[in-house]
Amino acid sequence: MAKIIVVTSGKGGVGKTTSSAAIGTGLALKGKKTVIIDFDIGLRNLDLIMGCERRVVYDFVNVINGEANLKQTLIKDKRIENLFILPASQTRDKDALTKEGVERVLNELAKDFDFILCDSPAGIEAGAMMALYFADEAVVVTNPEVSSVRDSDRILGMLASKSRRAEQGLDAIKEHLLLTRYNPERVEKGEMLSVEDVKEILSIDLLGVIPESQAVLNASNSGQPVILDKDSDAGQAYLDTVDRLLGEKVPFRFLTVEKKGLLKRIFGG
Amino acid sequence: MSDQSLELKGSLFPLSVLSCADLSVSSLSQQLRQKLAQAPAFFYQAPIILNLADVQQAPDFHAIKQLFTELKLVLVGVCGASSELKQQAQQAGLAALQLAKDSKTAVTASSNTRQTAVVTSTVNVPMDSKIIEQTVRSGQQVYAKGADLIVKGTVGAGAEVIADGNIHIYGTLRGKAIAGAGGDSTKRIFCYNLQAELVSIAGNYWLSDSLQGDFWGKPACIKLQDDQLVLAELA
Ligand SMILES: Nc1ncnc2c1ncn2[C@@H]1O[C@H](COP(=O)(O)OP(=O)(O)OP(=O)(O)O)[C@@H](O)[C@H]1O
Ligand SMILES: [Mg+2]
Numbered sequence: 374m375a376k377i378i379v380v381t382s383g384k385g386g387v388g389k390t391t392s393s394a395a396i397g398t399g400l401a402l403k404g405k406k407t408v409i410i411d412f413d414i415g416l417r418n419l420d421l422i423m424g425c426e427r428r429v430v431y432d433f434v435n436v437i438n439g440e441a442n443l444k445q446t447l448i449k450d451k452r453i454e455n456l457f458i459l460p461a462s463q464t465r466d467k468d469a470l471t472k473e474g475v476e477r478v479l480n481e482l483a484k485d486f487d488f489i490l491c492d493s494p495a496g497i498e499a500g501a502m503m504a505l506y507f508a509d510e511a512v513v514v515t516n517p518e519v520s521s522v523r524d525s526d527r528i529l530g531m532l533a534s535k536s537r538r539a540e541q542g543l544d545a546i547k548e549h550l551l552l553t554r555y556n557p558e559r560v561e562k563g564e565m566l567s568v569e570d571v572k573e574i575l576s577i578d579l580l581g582v583i584p585e586s587q588a589v590l591n592a593s594n595s596g597q598p599v600i601l602d603k604d605s606d607a608g609q610a611y612l613d614t615v616d617r618l619l620g621e622k623v624p625f626r627f628l629t630v631e632k633k634g635l636l637k638r639i640f641g642g
Numbered sequence: 643m644s645d646q647s648l649e650l651k652g653s654l655f656p657l658s659v660l661s662c663a664d665l666s667v668s669s670l671s672q673q674l675r676q677k678l679a680q681a682p683a684f685f686y687q688a689p690i691i692l693n694l695a696d697v698q699q700a701p702d703f704h705a706i707k708q709l710f711t712e713l714k715l716v717l718v719g720v721c722g723a724s725s726e727l728k729q730q731a732q733q734a735g736l737a738a739l740q741l742a743k744d745s746k747t748a749v750t751a752s753s754n755t756r757q758t759a760v761v762t763s764t765v766n767v768p769m770d771s772k773i774i775e776q777t778v779r780s781g782q783q784v785y786a787k788g789a790d791l792i793v794k795g796t797v798g799a800g801a802e803v804i805a806d807g808n809i810h811i812y813g814t815l816r817g818k819a820i821a822g823a824g825g826d827s828t829k830r831i832f833c834y835n836l837q838a839e840l841v842s843i844a845g846n847y848w849l850s851d852s853l854q855g856d857f858w859g860k861p862a863c864i865k866l867q868d869d870q871l872v873l874a875e876l877a
Binding site: 497523526527529530573 | 795813
């Protein structure tokens with residue numbers, strides 16, 4: 374049975390799409406057949422970050438409306454075996470997604486895939502609710518600042534009350550905290566919340582901590598999920614995150630300020 | 643068959659108590675119909691106890707039972723009855739109950755006027771506590787109606803917990819807690835870690851500014867004393 378994982382946050386621009394692309398790619402690298410669905414109807418971001426924007430013919434809404442089938446619509450990643458993208462429509466409005474339609478598509482995908490990743494739009498309106506409704510697990514993407522934490526708390530409340538699992542009285546959605554854009558220097562200066570602060574406020578399990586990194590910007594500019602940049606800090610942090618999602622115990626990295634060595638201090642870096 | 647298929651347990655329920663000086667069927671019928679017309683849905687099939695505290699002469703219990711059935715009410719028993727009346731009520735298939743001492747007594751028609759009145763009042767029977775197993779998240783609201791509220795987890799910033807009774811929070815209170823919402827000023831708030839946005843008891847409230855100090859971030863109990871909120875250690 375496929376696992377449906379929603380990548381959600383409440384607040385916008387915290388790194389949901391970046392994380393969906395990285396985690397989806399990472400799962401496929403581990404041999405898991407994975408599809409990433411862009412639920413951000415009207416904006417379309419995932420295909421850019423995945424570098425497949427020029428290969429989009431049909432989209433999620435076409436499939437829901439029966440205008441195209443999944444086989445025609447799914448975009449197979451050119452770099453990695455087992456990885457597929459279901460792109461969002463840029464032209465339709467958000468109400469194009471119906472619960473019945475989404476359920477039908479998810480059921481069909483579930484027959485074939487190990488993991489279905491749902492990249493949620495920001496906010497707590499219909500689109501975000503649709504992305505989380507059928508989830509088995511949730512990756513709650515949070516930046517270490519008060520407003521993002523507050524929105525994550527809000528979304529956690531929705532996961533516990535407005536999801537299919539909640540409504541049908543099934544086991545609760547498994548919740549994971551993914552702290553992104555973490556900047557240990559600013560945490561030390563007291564300008565940002567620490568990992569411990571966020572963990573304490575949200576009281577859910579920590580799945581990963583992704584440092585604030587230039588590598589993420591480089592990656593999205595070149596249409597390469599940052600997890601493929603294996604030498605970068607953010608890439609490594611996402612690799613760790615995927616291992617943890619698959620149940621491995623991996624120590625956390627990039628939580629403290631790196632002490633610059635003498636050479637680095639002289640030559641910069 | 644095992645014994646477990648049968649279970650007999652004591653429980654408490656809110657019941658309406660009917661007090662009326664004149665229990666003749668004709669008078670009762672007229673007055674009840676008037677009362678019910680004001681809120682037919684509210685009393686539909688409502689279980690009712692007949693208060694016999696001010697009644698000397700035995701009414702016709704069978705006829706009253708029949709009247710109740712006609713009016714879509716359920717007469718379950720009597721209270722405040724003398725031993726003689728009690729016996730007659732029991733013969734008519736009614737339960738004889740004891741009125742709790744602290745219950746709000748009904749405003750019955752005073753004996754020195756001719757006027758009679760039907761007044762129903764709800765006996766205050768303590769209810770179960772409402773228990774929330776998880777964390778109450780931002781944007782969520784929990785209300786324990788007529789009950790205490792127990793939260794095992796944390797109450798997040800932007801979340802609201804409300805109870806007519808006491809509130810117990812075993813995690814951190816970051817949101818709002820409103821105890822004694824029904825106006826009972828003897829109710830209290832207990833929490834394991836006080837960082838609240840607002841606490842209120844029976845309408846008296848404090849914002850987080852007033853909560854800073856010795857108890858901020860610590861276990862605390864909040865109560866109302868001479869119309870003033872008072873913070874105390876949880877010990
Ligand atoms: N770890 C990181 N370091 C530096 N920049 C990052 C990091 N993660 C994300 N960003 C940047 O933050 C911006 C928003 O990221 P992204 O689009 O993934 O967020 P989102 O939550 O999907 O946004 P939206 O709510 O609009 O869908 C992008 O410019 C991205 O490059
Ligand atoms: Mg996005």
